Amino acid sequence: MITRYFPADALTKVVASLADERRVLIPVTQPAVKKSVIFAPFSAGMTVELHKASVAPKEAVLPQCETLLTYSKQKDAEDPSKVNLVLDDKPQAQPTIVFGCRPCDARGFAVLDRPYLDGPFIDPYYQARRKQLIVITQTCPSVGTTCFCHWVGSGPNSTTGSDIMLTAIDGGYVLEAVTEKGEALLAGMKLEDGAPFMDKAKTARGTVEAQLAPAPDLTQAQEKIAARFNDNTFWEEQTAQCLSCGACTYMCPTCYCFNITDEGDGVCKAGRRLRTWDTCMSPLFTREASGHNARMSKAQRMKNRISHKFSTYPENWGGEFSCNGCGRCINNCPVNLDIRAIVLAAINEKGA
Amino acid sequence: MAESIKTTKATGTAKKAAAKAAPKKSVAKSAAKKTSAQAATKTAEKPKTAAAAASTASPVIKEKAQAPAVHKAAQSPAVKEQAVAPAVATAAKAPAAQPAMEAAAAQPIPAKAAAQPAHNSPVAEATATPKAAAPKGRTSLKEISARPMKAGNPYTPMAATVKEVIQETGTIKTIRVVLDDPEQMAAFHYEPGQVGQLSVFGAGESTFVINTPPSCKEYLQFSVMLTGEVTNAIHKLSAGDKVGVRAPLGNFFPYEQWKGKNVVFVGGGIGMAPIRTIMLHMLEHKQDYGTISLLYGARSPRDMAFSYELESWMQNPDLDCTLCIDAPFEGWPHKVGLIPNVLTEMNPSPNNCVAVLCGPPIMIKFTVQALEKLGFTPENIVTTLEKRMKCGIGICGRCNIGGKYVCVDGPVFTWAELKELPPDM
Amino acid sequence: MSVLAGKELRIVGFLCNWCSYGGADTAGVARATQPTDLRIVRVPCSGRIDPLFILRALLHGADGVLVSGCHPGDCHYAEGNYYARRRLEILKQFLPVLGIDPRRFEYTWISASEGQRWQLAVTKFTQQIHELGAAPAFENAEKLIQIADMALTALRPLGTGQHAALADLKKAIVEKLPELDCVIGWQQSYDAAHSAPLFMRKPEDVEKLVWGPLNVNNLATYLPQYKGKKVGIVVKGCDSRSVTQLLQEGLINRDDVVVFSMPCEGTLDMARINQALGAYQHIDKVAYDEAGVSITADGKEHRFCMVEYAQGKCYSCATPGAVLADVRLGTPTPVTGTPATPPELALLDSMSLSERFAFWHTQMERCIRCYACRNACPMCVCRDYCVAESRDPHWLTQEDTATEKFFFQTIHALHLAGRCTGCGECQRACPVGIPILALRQQIARAVAQTFEGYRPGMNAKATPPLMGFTVEENNIKEKDWNK
Numbered sequence A: 001m002i003t004r005y006f007p008a009d010a011l012t013k014v015v016a017s018l019a020d021e022r023r024v025l026i027p028v029t030q031p032a033v034k035k036s037v038i039f040a041p042f043s044a045g046m047t048v049e050l051h052k053a054s055v056a057p058k059e060a061v062l063p064q065c066e067t068l069l070t071y072s073k074q075k076d077a078e079d080p081s082k083v084n085l086v087l088d089d090k091p092q093a094q095p096t097i098v099f100g101c102r103p104c105d106a107r108g109f110a111v112l113d114r115p116y117l118d119g120p121f122i123d124p125y126y127q128a129r130r131k132q133l134i135v136i137t138q139t140c141p142s143v144g145t146t147c148f149c150h151w152v153g154s155g156p157n158s159t160t161g162s163d164i165m166l167t168a169i170d171g172g173y174v175l176e177a178v179t180e181k182g183e184a185l186l187a188g189m190k191l192e193d194g195a196p197f198m199d200k201a202k203t204a205r206g207t208v209e210a211q212l213a214p215a216p217d218l219t220q221a222q223e224k225i226a227a228r229f230n231d232n233t234f235w236e237e238q239t240a241q242c243l244s245c246g247a248c249t250y251m252c253p254t255c256y257c258f259n260i261t262d263e264g265d266g267v268c269k270a271g272r273r274l275r276t277w278d279t280c281m282s283p284l285f286t287r288e289a290s291g292h293n294a295r296m297s298k299a300q301r302m303k304n305r306i307s308h309k310f311s312t313y314p315e316n317w318g319g320e321f322s323c324n325g326c327g328r329c330i331n332n333c334p335v336n337l338d339i340r341a342i343v344l345a346a347i348n349e350k351g352a
Numbered sequence B: 001m002a003e004s005i006k007t008t009k010a011t012g013t014a015k016k017a018a019a020k021a022a023p024k025k026s027v028a029k030s031a032a033k034k035t036s037a038q039a040a041t042k043t044a045e046k047p048k049t050a051a052a053a054a055s056t057a058s059p060v061i062k063e064k065a066q067a068p069a070v071h072k073a074a075q076s077p078a079v080k081e082q083a084v085a086p087a088v089a090t091a092a093k094a095p096a097a098q099p100a101m102e103a104a105a106a107q108p109i110p111a112k113a114a115a116q117p118a119h120n121s122p123v124a125e126a127t128a129t130p131k132a133a134a135p136k137g138r139t140s141l142k143e144i145s146a147r148p149m150k151a152g153n154p155y156t157p158m159a160a161t162v163k164e165v166i167q168e169t170g171t172i173k174t175i176r177v178v179l180d181d182p183e184q185m186a187a188f189h190y191e192p193g194q195v196g197q198l199s200v201f202g203a204g205e206s207t208f209v210i211n212t213p214p215s216c217k218e219y220l221q222f223s224v225m226l227t228g229e230v231t232n233a234i235h236k237l238s239a240g241d242k243v244g245v246r247a248p249l250g251n252f253f254p255y256e257q258w259k260g261k262n263v264v265f266v267g268g269g270i271g272m273a274p275i276r277t278i279m280l281h282m283l284e285h286k287q288d289y290g291t292i293s294l295l296y297g298a299r300s301p302r303d304m305a306f307s308y309e310l311e312s313w314m315q316n317p318d319l320d321c322t323l324c325i326d327a328p329f330e331g332w333p334h335k336v337g338l339i340p341n342v343l344t345e346m347n348p349s350p351n352n353c354v355a356v357l358c359g360p361p362i363m364i365k366f367t368v369q370a371l372e373k374l375g376f377t378p379e380n381i382v383t384t385l386e387k388r389m390k391c392g393i394g395i396c397g398r399c400n401i402g403g404k405y406v407c408v409d410g411p412v413f414t415w416a417e418l419k420e421l422p423p424d425m
Numbered sequence C: 001m002s003v004l005a006g007k008e009l010r011i012v013g014f015l016c017n018w019c020s021y022g023g024a025d026t027a028g029v030a031r032a033t034q035p036t037d038l039r040i041v042r043v044p045c046s047g048r049i050d051p052l053f054i055l056r057a058l059l060h061g062a063d064g065v066l067v068s069g070c071h072p073g074d075c076h077y078a079e080g081n082y083y084a085r086r087r088l089e090i091l092k093q094f095l096p097v098l099g100i101d102p103r104r105f106e107y108t109w110i111s112a113s114e115g116q117r118w119q120l121a122v123t124k125f126t127q128q129i130h131e132l133g134a135a136p137a138f139e140n141a142e143k144l145i146q147i148a149d150m151a152l153t154a155l156r157p158l159g160t161g162q163h164a165a166l167a168d169l170k171k172a173i174v175e176k177l178p179e180l181d182c183v184i185g186w187q188q189s190y191d192a193a194h195s196a197p198l199f200m201r202k203p204e205d206v207e208k209l210v211w212g213p214l215n216v217n218n219l220a221t222y223l224p225q226y227k228g229k230k231v232g233i234v235v236k237g238c239d240s241r242s243v244t245q246l247l248q249e250g251l252i253n254r255d256d257v258v259v260f261s262m263p264c265e266g267t268l269d270m271a272r273i274n275q276a277l278g279a280y281q282h283i284d285k286v287a288y289d290e291a292g293v294s295i296t297a298d299g300k301e302h303r304f305c306m307v308e309y310a311q312g313k314c315y316s317c318a319t320p321g322a323v324l325a326d327v328r329l330g331t332p333t334p335v336t337g338t339p340a341t342p343p344e345l346a347l348l349d350s351m352s353l354s355e356r357f358a359f360w361h362t363q364m365e366r367c368i369r370c371y372a373c374r375n376a377c378p379m380c381v382c383r384d385y386c387v388a389e390s391r392d393p394h395w396l397t398q399e400d401t402a403t404e405k406f407f408f409q410t411i412h413a414l415h416l417a418g419r420c421t422g423c424g425e426c427q428r429a430c431p432v433g434i435p436i437l438a439l440r441q442q443i444a445r446a447v448a449q450t451f452e453g454y455r456p457g458m459n460a461k462a463t464p465p466l467m468g469f470t471v472e473e474n475n476i477k478e479k480d481w482n483k
């Protein structure tokens, strides 16, 4: 696979050159007393800094809000007594690069691909964006206190979901293509060959890998969590702290539930059908018009969230967990609820 | 070619797979048998090659490729390349499965065609052997059963116009709609038990069973109980209003498996809607079944939907129809009592008999208990679930019970299947 | 025809059916010349006007909003306009912090016979709006980034709980536990530098209880869900105000709650702590002393002095000891001086209206609509039935525009008017760090100024100001149209 190298001070320039032709989403620090980092399009004047983002880049394929279709009722040209319903369902998509996400972010795309592209139905909106997406992932330079990517099949150097890996080495960055898409992009970039720097990159990657604490064995998680399903006391205890806010799911690179709502013009002539992020942690998520709610209690909702990630998603999609171990749901939770602790408790394992 | 065939679960043992293939086969036949109205059925030609047959039996086949609509289930973690192998392997047992291909062919509406232009192959290609097609075929990692599916963008409703609105009860209205595109209307095919998302633009979508029997080609009928925003908007519709329909969605009643058996239908309140579609369908093919009986209960005579049809049901020599209401009501000539009690009194024999029930959760709970007491096994108790749905295609995450999604794995389940699932209803 | 030169502007009038609507009619019948910019919405009573009607109009393109009802004392429903007067006044004082010119909104009292007075009011108001010109659109606001300066002088000594009687507290809890469903306190979270709520059910759970500046969560948030059960709660001073407020509103029963308290010496601003710690793998050591905390992470020591790293609310906190408690342990902390404007609000105060508009637009754009702010708020008790997600009424769409997101914040702030104790949980909970507390602080300031220094959560027996009225309001002055 093709490799490339560029010196550290060329980072912004490299991103700028990519941004000539497409939208490049980079991690951007939002200044505030409590800083946050979100993915935003690069524009001239920005300086690129590769911090781990607070919010995963799933926005690139699954925007917080998108129009599924617009509708309008129009008089028939020939027969004015007739009204025609005109629907426009064209996906909004543009060529995009996610630059500088972490392997735990990139694996999110692989997790989303299964239900959106590999299921009985293809989601055309997701597909349109995914097809035009190139993911350039930074191998993780440091492991965090809430990180557990290596428990769940990812890792600081995992290439799952990425097209190109970027590794910071002393004085510069090495780019390594992982997919054909990535290779094509790298081939077109006028940068130094990365081969002479690959050893250094491998060392850097190895250093981080070595920092990882041993991971607990989660191979039984799918069955064990399924077996816990009816243990209400367990779920109630584990969920007592939860505020049902949904911050965990919105920050998560793998959470993909959504809502569909109509916004009309008030006079029933035209409007839009919107798809927006939704969260299974909200009591409204499953509340039916009749008032009946299959997941009335927060314990039931937490059970759904944990089971989906560690049991039912693997059951439906080939054994892979739909959690990347990025830790966002832990450190962004207003009460620091720790998904690791719940999973370990569910499978009766001691923490690593 | 066809639509959505669904293969058996990849993870099943060979025996299991074979067993499951059988029902599909019958589906295929029945589909092929359908009335001439279903033009599509006729075009369904049955490739007799082993390979074609294999596709039905094998869990993993990907013939989807050429038949955009065919649904294949892949095996578990299966990587796409792996999928090919099992397909070939199963081809060996193919002969038994042949008819399944017909079923696939019978379904006129290509499922993922629009969503996936690259694989959108012409219908003619459908007859290509799965083997040839497999490599470039699309594999679904998640298997669902064979069924008709909506073509094109799965989120886009088909434009439709309200033809007629019937006030059933104080809170239930029946809406008959006709698809605006006559070709679409003519080609529209579904199986009894499948649902549709009815859109009132501006208010949103809601899921209802299509409660006309598939032989009715003039309109699609939905019966809607007034509960929330969307149903409220639906209740305000009148003839000529524009709506949207996303259908058919979900699985359907496995009536082919019931051939030669007696069937007891139990409908409670609005739960009569799904029962109506399958019951009328089976009455149209009465020669294939044993006795067909119906117990239809509601709170009071005023809460009985389809009241204008009850007389003809009572008169129908093919149907043993019992009506009941919860509490005595002046002038009510039929039974009085709660459904489970009346059912126990009716005392249907569980021998060679399937019970199909639909109604509010509490009625289901006690009716199942009554049926089990009567000796019905969980495999022979079938129900259809109502869940809050949004996408209807297994993605949005709203309708799942454990790992099963009511919108794609249901809404029709046997009690045996439901017992396997967490009690999260 | 407009009596005013230039283009018409979009002015919305909410007029009471029983008086002002008639007044407008009277003016019309008398053929009094009136500007035509006004679009009238007839309401059954000025008391029917939710301040959100006005805010929604202003955020969605109205250049001005005029509310007119019956004169105080003349309400068709006896008291509707007394309540309205308080709400509308608080709204008027709220608008500036949003960046909306308060002159774009006026409320007035006009009877059905006062055609002339109507003519005067509507002409003057229209003139006022024309002088202000078309309202700026929130969506078009410029980008503006400013950060509050958190350095303040505290009203009392800040510390790290060195002198707290934790052992005594544990003992007291173990004693009471048998009669309680659970006692809510704090425990160490995923590492020693973070804490999380703890639900003590068995005596061994009590061992996990911690006390110190990391105990940031306001546990009162959990109380309403235990209504009907007997529970205990450990509180800091600020938390006790939330408990009091919940009692005042009948959301919990006094007999069902056992409040354990120790004097608070301040809590840490975890946002800034986490920022300073950066990415680390292990906490090696957390050492507390009188002045602050030393956290050693991955071998590196970080020093956090309480006077620099406390939460904004802690500096101006005048209630380090609980407002109410059943078990009170530890030595009370003295409080001196009067509270200064909290830092978040001080920042807004220093800006012009257009800067505030720009500031909020810049901040709100990144809101992910998770509603952590709402769910962390101990006083947001209808969260499962919140108007944010309701379709009827349909206040908000699910669109991700800054306007929709900001409108939710104004809803939250207004629903908390006279109820918010300033605990700051909303802001602390926000995963993307939007400084939304300032909106609540401005309302709290307006409430205190208008209602004789009223502070929510101080007295469980008090009537919340927006749930009551006085016939004469000392601090509410009606608009004088003759000026």
Ligand code: SF4
Pocket (backbone or CB within 6 Å): A241, A242, A243, A244, A245, A246, A247, A248, A249, A281, A329, A332, A333, A334, A335, A336, A337, C372
């Ligand atoms: S972020 Fe925390 S409190 Fe909020 S829903 Fe998730 S687990 Fe519960």
Ligand code: SF4
Pocket (backbone or CB within 6 Å): A248, A251, A252, A253, A254, A255, A309, A322, A323, A324, A325, A326, A327, A328, A329, A330, A339
């Ligand atoms: S569940 Fe939590 S740790 Fe796992 S991927 Fe989502 S946010 Fe990250």
Ligand code: SF4
Pocket (backbone or CB within 6 Å): C376, C377, C378, C379, C380, C416, C419, C420, C421, C422, C423, C424, C425, C426, C427, C437, C440
């Ligand atoms: S609005 Fe914020 S500061 Fe006020 S009570 Fe709620 S969480 Fe506390």
Ligand code: SF4
Pocket (backbone or CB within 6 Å): C366, C367, C368, C369, C370, C371, C372, C373, C374, C429, C430, C431, C432, C433, C434, C436
């Ligand atoms: S917590 Fe923050 S991001 Fe979440 S809804 Fe509130 S303001 Fe928006």
Ligand code: FES
Pocket (backbone or CB within 6 Å): B388, B389, B390, B391, B392, B393, B394, B395, B396, B397, B398, B399, B400, B405, B406, B407, B408
């Ligand atoms: S309705 Fe969306 S997953 Fe079933």
